[in-house]
Amino acid sequence: xxxxxxxxxxxxxxxxxxxxxxxxxxxxxxxxxxxxxxxxxxxxxxxxxxxxxxxxxxxxxxxxxxxxxxxxxxxxxxxxxxxxxxxxxxxxxxxxxxxxxxxxxxxxxxxxxxxxxxxxxxxxxxxxxxxxxxxxxxxxxxxxxxxxxxxxxxxxxxxxxxxxxxxxxxxxxxxxxxxxxxxxxxxxx
Numbered sequence: 001x002x003x004x005x006x007x008x009x010x011x012x013x014x015x016x017x018x019x020x021x022x023x024x025x026x027x028x029x030x031x032x033x034x035x036x037x038x039x040x041x042x043x044x045x046x047x048x049x050x051x052x053x054x055x056x057x058x059x060x061x062x063x064x065x066x067x068x069x070x071x072x073x074x075x076x077x078x079x080x081x082x083x084x085x086x087x088x089x090x091x092x093x094x095x096x097x098x099x100x101x102x103x104x105x106x107x108x109x110x111x112x113x114x115x116x117x118x119x120x121x122x123x124x125x126x127x128x129x130x131x132x133x134x135x136x137x138x139x140x141x142x143x144x145x146x147x148x149x150x151x152x153x154x155x156x157x158x159x160x161x162x163x164x165x166x167x168x169x170x171x172x173x174x175x176x177x178x179x180x181x182x183x184x185x186x187x188x189x
Contacts, residue, residue, distance in 0.1 A: 004064045006039045006056035014046070014116060014123050016063040017054065021046040023116075023124040025101070029058070046123050049098035067116035067123060074111045082107070084115065095122040105158040106131050106178040127178040132187045133157050134173050141166040151183070 001016065009015065013024045022043040031037045039056045056062065072084035072093065082100075084093045095115070097104055099122060106127055107113070114126040137155040151163035154170075162181040168174060173187035 001063050001065055003061045005058065006041075006060040006062055007037075007058040009039065009041060009062065009064075012116065012124060012126055014065045014067050014118060015043070016065055017043075021065065021118070021123060022052065025051070044098075044101060049096070049101075051101075065118055065123075067118055070115050070117055072113055072115050074107055074109060074113055076109065077107075084113065087112075093122065095125065099123075099125045100127070103127055103178050105160050106181075129179070130175050130177055130184055132173050132175050135164065135168055135170050138164060138168055138170045156181070 007029065009024050009027050011024050011026050015022055015024065022045055025042040025044055027039055027041045029037050030040050037058050039058060039060075041054050041056065042051060043054060044051050071087065073087050075083045075085050075092065077083070077097065078094075080097050081094045082097055084095060085091070086093065093115075100107060108131070111127065115122050116124045116126075134157040135154050136157050139152045139154070141152065150166075152166055153161060154164040154168065155161055156174075156176065160181045162176060162183060164174065164183050168183075168186065175184040175187055176182060177184060
């Protein structure tokens with residue numbers, strides 16, 4: 001365990017807080033009108049999967065847990081669990097689906113994922129930053145809507161809703177960010 005300043009927390013890090021282990025999901029530095037900046041952190045309890053919002057002052061210290069990074073290949077989902085394979089030893093590891101939270105729909109077979117381990121226990125999992133998915137539904141463009149003015153709702157092949165530029169139609173493949181399902185670009189090829 002190592003102490004670090006609260007403003008050094010980043011998504012994917014694992015900290016110990018009030019005797020519990022948490023994975024950092026995201027952090028924002030908020031600067032109020034008066035006074036010192038505050039760090040707003042969204043984090044997930046590793047054991048229970050419950051999300052928690054916590055605020056720290058920039059000078060506060062937190063306990064960062066040392067994690068070991070290991071790459072696995074996602075094999076398949078079974079009930080509430082994900083079965084991963086170690087590409088070197090071909091041994092299988094099972095982790096709870098909760099480890100991915102709302103990013104779960106972006107996990108696809110044979111995807112290479114980065115798992116953070118503490119004493120051999122999987123505590124967080126990172127997906128590739130971007131994935132290519134097909135648009136299964138896209139609202140028609142409203143007449144008079146200019147191409148640059150606004151995005152329209154669409155549904156991806158994994159069931160996730162997103163916003164796409166007006167020129168995207170159902171059946172097209174697009175690249176989206178796994179963190180928030182936001183549109184990046186039309187898939188090439």
